[in-house]
Amino acid sequence: MTTEPRVLRPDDWDVWYATLERAFGGLAEAPEERELWRALTETERSLGVWEDGRCVGTAGAFSFRMTVPGGAAVPAAGVTMVSVAATHRRRGVLTSLMRRQLDDVRALGEPLAVLTASEPAIYGRFGYGIGTYQLGATVDTSRVTLPRLPDEDGLRLRFAEPAEVRVECEALYARVVPERPGMIARGPGWERLPLLDPEGGRGGGSPLQCVLAERDGVPVGYARYHNKPSWEAQGPNGVVTLRDLEAVEPAAYAALWRFLFDLDLTSTVVVRNRPVDDAWQYLVSDVRRSLLTSRDSLHVRLVDVGAALAARTYRTPVDVVFDVVDAFCPWNTGRWRLSGDAEGAVCARTEDPADLRLSVRELGAAYLGGTGLGALAAAGRVTEVRAGALARATTAFGSDLAPWLPHGF
CATH class of the missing domain: 3.30.1050.10 (SCP2 sterol-binding domain)
Incomplete structure (x- = not known):
């Protein structure tokens, strides 16, 4: 076989993506999820390795702008959809894909390449280092509380359909992007990603819910989450799983977190991806009962x-x-x-x-x-x-x- 990658043709996308799905366990994604990734795929930046008409390796890249220290939005190739068929491991397929991809990134003048790794041990040999970590937590909200901040007077929280306040939430997200390194500006089409809500991704919880924080009628924060009801002999024991939360003022930030902690019929808030210095850790009454965890997130490569x-x-x-x-x-x-x-x-x-x-x-x-x-x-x-x-x-x-x-x- 030849391990020479070639640029993806649009009509090859289904076969190419099926190769990726098989490499990640073979479970087909929900139609809405698959349709979104198809729409976001930059075929001119996507590569495949083919043998006898069969795709045996995949890799792609998104054209991102990522915040770096100082606030600049720097072009970065978002490396994605990397896979090698199990039948073709250790034949140089991944190396050929990484070689071609980094050459292409350099030719485009992008100084950075970034990725999230399914297995962190893979990418160090290609020059990627772990540049960010993410905080997780499982908070016992029956025993952990958050204080009310003085500036919360004048705030109003209201439920909103996530799709109906998409523009407002994206505007708030865009305001915070320049403040924190590693954040990625969401270009056209990417505003759909936070609203992606296939039933299989809810962990048994509710459809995506959204609460909006407003001051004088102006949105200043939001939280999106799933709520999973549960009852035991002792009473209700529901679980709130946070999807994302952003706020442009401390009072709104604290009010949104307290809202999640105080939801009726629940006793646990699950957090999967927050900054390691997220401020709620310094507001809670008992951080030990918040069961903090940390794991690698963004891998960074200086091209x-x-x-x-x-x-x-x-x-x-x-x-x-x-x-x-x-x-x-x-x-x-x-x-x-x-x-x-x-x-x-x-x-x-x-x-x-x-x-x-x-x-x-x-x-x-x-x-x-x-x-x-x-x-x-x-x-x-x-x-x-x-x-x-x-x-x-x-x-x-x-x-x-x-x-x-x-x-x-």
Whole structure:
């Protein structure tokens, strides 16, 4: 067989996507889910490997703009729909797809590639580092409470059909995107994703519900969730599963969380994907009964080291020479001088001696400010060549808010 990928033709989409579904267990998606992903697929950025007319490998990319420290929206390839048929593993199919894809991303001038990994062990060898984590929780709301904030006076909460307030919710989402690294601006069509609600994805809960927070008639926050009623001998024991929540003021944020905690006939709130520094943790009466968990989320790959490092800002002034190793994209290998501060940065090749030595994978992990270069050095993945450079770079690369990817792709 040949492992040379080719660009997807629109009329091949069904076969291509069926290959992906089989690789992820063989269960067919709900029609509305499948239709949405078909509409969002950028066929010109989608690749397949074919043998005797059969698709045996898939990979795609979305054209995103992602917030980086400093608030800039930087072009990023959202790598997606990656699979290899079980009959064709360990034949170089995945490597050929990653090779072609990163070459294409570079040719398009996108400095970053990002993905969420079904198996985190796969992508490190292609230069991806874990750039964000997500917070989960299972809160015992029969024993955990939230305080009322003084500024909640004047707020009104009301139920709304999710589709009927889509425009208002998307406007609120767009307002918060520039504030947190890792968030992705939702282009045309992507506003449908938060409303996708196949019955099989509800975990036995209700259809998607929405509550809107308004101040003086102006939306300032929203929460979307599922409610799963349950009764035991002792009484009602329902579960609220949060889908997403955004607010543009602390009072609305607190009021929405307390609404979820106080829903009648429920005793548990399940949270699956929130920022690791989400403020509700610091409002609850008992964080231990909130059973916090953490897992990897967005994996980040610097496709163009110079352009990527120059695209973000830095918390403190930094002037550091990185000696970068990038075996898969050798155009990044070598020494790069980064000079920048909170106003901007430049990064260019240099012959100056190195201050820090690391691979492009570590740069990806640290890029959004959620993983410290110092922590990576403690793990033996960054080497300090010039004394003091590590501490200064670690501080400079930090972010005031933890990076976060609010939804998959």
